[in-house]
Amino acid sequence: MIPLKLLVLGAQNTGKTALCVRFLTRRFIGEYDHKKEMIYRCTRVVDQESVDVEIMDVVWKESCAGSLEASIRWADGFLLLYSITQRRSFLEVTQLKALIDQTKQSLVVPTVLVANKADLELGREVTAEEGQRLAKDLRCAFRELSVAEAVLSVEAAVFQLIRLVMDHQRPLPDRRSYMLTVRHALTRKLTRSKTMQW
Ligand SMILES: Nc1nc2c(ncn2[C@@H]2O[C@H](COP(=O)(O)OP(=O)(O)OP(=O)(O)O)[C@@H](O)[C@H]2O)c(=O)[nH]1
Numbered sequence: 001m002i003p004l005k006l007l008v009l010g011a012q013n014t015g016k017t018a019l020c021v022r023f024l025t026r027r028f029i030g031e032y033d034h035k036k037e038m039i040y041r042c043t044r045v046v047d048q049e050s051v052d053v054e055i056m057d058v059v060w061k062e063s064c065a066g067s068l069e070a071s072i073r074w075a076d077g078f079l080l081l082y083s084i085t086q087r088r089s090f091l092e093v094t095q096l097k098a099l100i101d102q103t104k105q106s107l108v109v110p111t112v113l114v115a116n117k118a119d120l121e122l123g124r125e126v127t128a129e130e131g132q133r134l135a136k137d138l139r140c141a142f143r144e145l146s147v148a149e150a151v152l153s154v155e156a157a158v159f160q161l162i163r164l165v166m167d168h169q170r171p172l173p174d175r176r177s178y179m180l181t182v183r184h185a186l187t188r189k190l191t192r193s194k195t196m197q198w
Contacts, residue, residue, distance in 0.1 A: 001050075001051075001052055002052075003041070003052035003053060003054045004051055004052065004053050004054070004076055004077070004162060004165050004166070005053075005054045005056070005074055005075045005076045005077075006053060006054070006055045006056070006075060006076065006077050006078070006079060006158070006161060006162070006165070007055075007056045007058065007071055007072065007074070007075035007077075007078050007079070008020060008055060008056065008057050008058070008078075008079045008081065009058060009078060009079070009080055009081065009096050009100075010080060010081030010082055010089060010092070010093070010096070010114075011081075011082065011083075011086070011088065011089035011092045012089075013083065013086070013089075014081040014082055014083045014086070014089050014116055014117075015081060015083065015116040015117060015147045016057050016058070016081055017032045017034060017038075017057050018032070018116075018147045018148070019079070019081065019114070019116070019147045019154055020038070020040055020055050020057045022147050022151055022154045023042075023055070023154050023155060023158050024040050024042055024055075026151050028147060028148050028149075028151075034057075034059065035059060036059060037056065037057065037058055037059055037071070038056070038057045039054050039055070039056050039057075040054070040055045040056075040057070041053070041054050041055075042055075044159075044162070046159060046162050046163065046166070047163070049166075051162060051166070053162065055158075056071055056074065056075065058071055068099070069099070069103050072099065072100055072103040072104065073103060073104075076110065076165045076168070076169070077109075077110035077111065077112075077161045077162070077164060077165040077168075078100055078109065078110070078111040078112070078161075079111075079112050079114055079157065079158070079161055080093055080096060080097060080100075080111055080112070080113050080114065080140065081114045081116055082113075082114075082115060082116070082126070082131075083115075083116050083117045084115050084116070084117050084118060084120065084123075084124050084125065084126045084131075084144070085117050085120045085123035085124060085125055086125060087125040087126055090115075090125075090126045090130070090131070090134070093113065093134060093138070094134070094138065097111065097138045097140070107139065108139070108168070109139075110161060110164035110165045110167075110168045111138070111139070111140040111141070111161075111164075112140060112141045112142070112143060112157055112160055112161045112164070113131065113134065113135040113138065113140040113141065113142045113143070114143050114144075114145065114157055115128065115131040115142070115143070115144040115145070116145065116146065116147055117146060117147075117148070118144050118145055118146040118149075119146040119148055119149045120146075128144050131144055141160055141161075141164065143156070143157040143160070145157060
């Protein structure tokens with residue numbers, strides 16, 4: 001089976017490695033000393049289906065635009081991270097998403113925007129509402145969480161992305177998002193024709 005490829009992206013110090021390690025081992029390890037790009041491999045059961053997953057953790061300092069684009073081309077889905085204690089990392093998300101859309105040449109790219117370090121409320125520089133608004137603007141799902149404190153939220157975010165990718169890879173008429181669009185269009189049409197009968 002071809003593995004499903006996820007890329008974790010975000011500014012420096014947002015918790016990218018912490019999130020990968022948390023998802024794979026369920027443990028939170030405070031400090032990491034890895035200087036190379038890493039690809040983690042695992043198998044998870046999603047909706048009764050066994051799925052092979054590869055997760056790439058890009059080391060920010062090393063990633064020049066060219067290699068970042070190569071990593072984006074490699075990936076099927078994206079976890080875009082920022083830290084709620086670092087407004088700069090929040091502002092960088094827009095640029096990263098633009099690079100993803102441009103590289104993928106698509107406006108529908110499975111992406112979950114993750115606002116990390118929710119345990120550091122005292123140092124908060126970005127509100128949850130701002131995160132939600134940005135996610136909507138950039139056509140992403142949104143999760144605010146703490147990799148340090150909540151393993152279940154980390155799993156939920158990654159599983160949400162896996163489902164988005166699986167849905168995206170289905171033939172068009174089988175996609176949940178496609179079906180929803182059709183359903184909404186039909187409902188609108190029905191409502192209009194009922195209004196006309198009155
Ligand atoms: N309080 C808190 N600290 C966190 C959380 N997630 C990560 N950290 C800390 O934030 C720092 C950066 O975490 P990393 O996982 O190395 O971040 P990174 O994005 O991979 O960093 P680069 O590899 O430099 O790009 C570390 O000191 C982590 O312990 C969190 O949810 N809460």
